[in-house]
Amino acid sequence: MIEVRKYSFLGLTAIRSSFAYLGEQLFGLVFLGVILFIFLQLWRATFAGAGAVKLGDLSLAQMIWYLAIAEGVVMSRPRISSEVDQDLRSGSLSVQLLRPLEYPLAKLASSFGERLVLFGLIAGTGCLLAFIFVGTIPFSLEGLGLFLLVLPVALLLDTIGFLMVGLSAFWFEDTTGLTLIYSRMTMILGGMLVPLELFPDFARPIVEWLPFSSVVYVPARLFVHPSFELFGGVIVRQGLSLLILSLIVFFVYRAGLKRIHSNGG
Amino acid sequence: MISRFQNYASLAASYFRLNLSAMLEYRAAFWSQVLAMFFNNVIWVLFWSIFFSRFKIVNGWTANDVLTVWAVGSAGIGLSGAFFGNAGQLPRLITQGQLDVWMLYPRSLLSHFVLGRSSASASGDVLFGYIAFFALVQPNLERSLLFVLFTVSIMILFTAFRIMAGSFAFFLGSASNLATALEFALISLSTYPSALFEGAAKFITFTLLPAAFIGALPVEAIRDINLEKTVLVLFGTLVFAALSVIVFYAGLKRYESGNLLEMRS
Numbered sequence: 001m002i003e004v005r006k007y008s009f010l011g012l013t014a015i016r017s018s019f020a021y022l023g024e025q026l027f028g029l030v031f032l033g034v035i036l037f038i039f040l041q042l043w044r045a046t047f048a049g050a051g052a053v054k055l056g057d058l059s060l061a062q063m064i065w066y067l068a069i070a071e072g073v074v075m076s077r078p079r080i081s082s083e084v085d086q087d088l089r090s091g092s093l094s095v096q097l098l099r100p101l102e103y104p105l106a107k108l109a110s111s112f113g114e115r116l117v118l119f120g121l122i123a124g125t126g127c128l129l130a131f132i133f134v135g136t137i138p139f140s141l142e143g144l145g146l147f148l149l150v151l152p153v154a155l156l157l158d159t160i161g162f163l164m165v166g167l168s169a170f171w172f173e174d175t176t177g178l179t180l181i182y183s184r185m186t187m188i189l190g191g192m193l194v195p196l197e198l199f200p201d202f203a204r205p206i207v208e209w210l211p212f213s214s215v216v217y218v219p220a221r222l223f224v225h226p227s228f229e230l231f232g233g234v235i236v237r238q239g240l241s242l243l244i245l246s247l248i249v250f251f252v253y254r255a256g257l258k259r260i261h262s263n264g265g
Numbered sequence: 266m267i268s269r270f271q272n273y274a275s276l277a278a279s280y281f282r283l284n285l286s287a288m289l290e291y292r293a294a295f296w297s298q299v300l301a302m303f304f305n306n307v308i309w310v311l312f313w314s315i316f317f318s319r320f321k322i323v324n325g326w327t328a329n330d331v332l333t334v335w336a337v338g339s340a341g342i343g344l345s346g347a348f349f350g351n352a353g354q355l356p357r358l359i360t361q362g363q364l365d366v367w368m369l370y371p372r373s374l375l376s377h378f379v380l381g382r383s384s385a386s387a388s389g390d391v392l393f394g395y396i397a398f399f400a401l402v403q404p405n406l407e408r409s410l411l412f413v414l415f416t417v418s419i420m421i422l423f424t425a426f427r428i429m430a431g432s433f434a435f436f437l438g439s440a441s442n443l444a445t446a447l448e449f450a451l452i453s454l455s456t457y458p459s460a461l462f463e464g465a466a467k468f469i470t471f472t473l474l475p476a477a478f479i480g481a482l483p484v485e486a487i488r489d490i491n492l493e494k495t496v497l498v499l500f501g502t503l504v505f506a507a508l509s510v511i512v513f514y515a516g517l518k519r520y521e522s523g524n525l526l527e528m529r530s
Contacts, residue, residue, distance in 0.1 A: 027442035034450040041461035045324045174294035177301025184308045
């Protein structure tokens with residue numbers, strides 16, 4: 001219990017700290033505005049070209065709101081991989097190891113806290129822009145409830161994924177390349193740019209079972225088009241992904257620690 | 266005039282050799298960044314192939330046009346990072362008062378400064394752009410020559426844009442986040458079908474965020490082998506480059522030294 005409180009406290013401290021530096025994120029919102037505008041034009045042209053009212057069971061307005069939430073997830077990606085990379089390469093990990101905290105859990109807790117605030121800011125602004133661009137869409141309390149249940153797990157899964165990439169610095173000289181590839185895979189295979197319903201038939205079952213869809217597609221889809229059927233399947237997939245990724249991080253960290261050589265100074 | 270050009274070309278070649286050998290000191294890190302950027306672009310092209318497998322044409326643009334945009338854009342932007350990679354550091358160095366070290370050299374400050382660093386990942390962009398264009402678009406001789414010409418013009422334009430965006434730091438004090446947001450916005454606007462933008466948005470892509478000179482016009486000029494659009498791209502690039510130099514030197518008058526003891530690494 002004390003352990004849980006310890007890491008929760010780290011998360012809460014990160015949340016408070018993120019609120020203090022919220023102004024730094026404002027210019028990122030300019031980029032969000034540009035991206036949402038581009039996608040509005042892209043999907044408007046696509047709907048008109050296809051002569052369709054709905055694509056993948058989503059109307060144009062639902063598609064833009066979907067993008068606002070999906071962008072919120074992707075743009076709030078944490079800096080955890082570069083922080084871990086830096087800690088390992090600079091040797092400051094040895095200082096962290098002296099603390100009565102498990103290093104990966106401490107990193108995860110503070111990154112997750114920061115991310116919650118950032119997601120709120122980006123997704124909130126995205127929703128406001130979506131409202132300005134296309135007006136409102138039908139919402140239900142059940143739908144919002146389902147969204148709020150899957151969202152924290154989605155953000156946690158993605159943060160663990162970036163932690164895993166950062167820990168690869170035990171073996172690689174530099175992890176910026178891996179971080180880039182991982183974030184692009186989240187964007188494309190997670191369904192940020194094109195919802196999974198519009199993927200080719202052969203690819204859809206594969207991407208549905210990859211953890212990326214549980215991170216981006218699922219919360220965004222449940223937000224704009226709630227479905228208990230989707231929710232039921234997602235709980236299992238999110239649980240499995242969480243278990244597998246946590247185990248990978250555990251073993252990678254244990255194996256990595258054996259490679260540390262600490263010199264006094 | 267010609268001897269002056271030769272002088273600066275030899276300076277650029279010397280800097281490039283020096284930067285390359287510095288990056289190759291960390292060979293694994295260099296190649297991992299090159300490959301990561303290459304695959305990042307491949308992932309984007311995969312996204313567009315998924316998109317165009319469902320929707321054949323977007324406002325008159327085909328999959329081939331989008332492939333050309335990605336090829337010419339990434340090669341040009343990559344060349345900018347490979348030769349003039351320090352331009353992206355401008356706002357940070359101005360804010361920290363670290364331009365002093367660049368003022369000690371003969372020739373103009375701006376030339377030394379922009380040439381002073383090379384980005385490893387930029388080489389991945391260049392590789393991708395040239396391979397994608399010649400292997401997948403399979404152009405004739407005229408189109409190939411235009412492609413090479415435009416990669417050079419985009420290199421100049423993108424460097425000029427970075428200088429101009431970075432120079433805001435002379436006037437605002439801190440402009441790193443603003444410059445990054447503007448840079449991402451420019452790249453995003455450049456890599457989507459230009460036919461999506463009309464009215465004010467189109468005007469912006471010819472002026473404030475000159476994406477039309479990176480994406481739309483080069484693609485149309487290559488596709489239609491159009492001399493008029495080629496001249497327009499070159500003219501726009503020259504105007505933007507001249508403006509960026511004027512803004513930089515106007516801002517430099519407001520520069521305050523950080524009074525730091527510093528060595529170039």
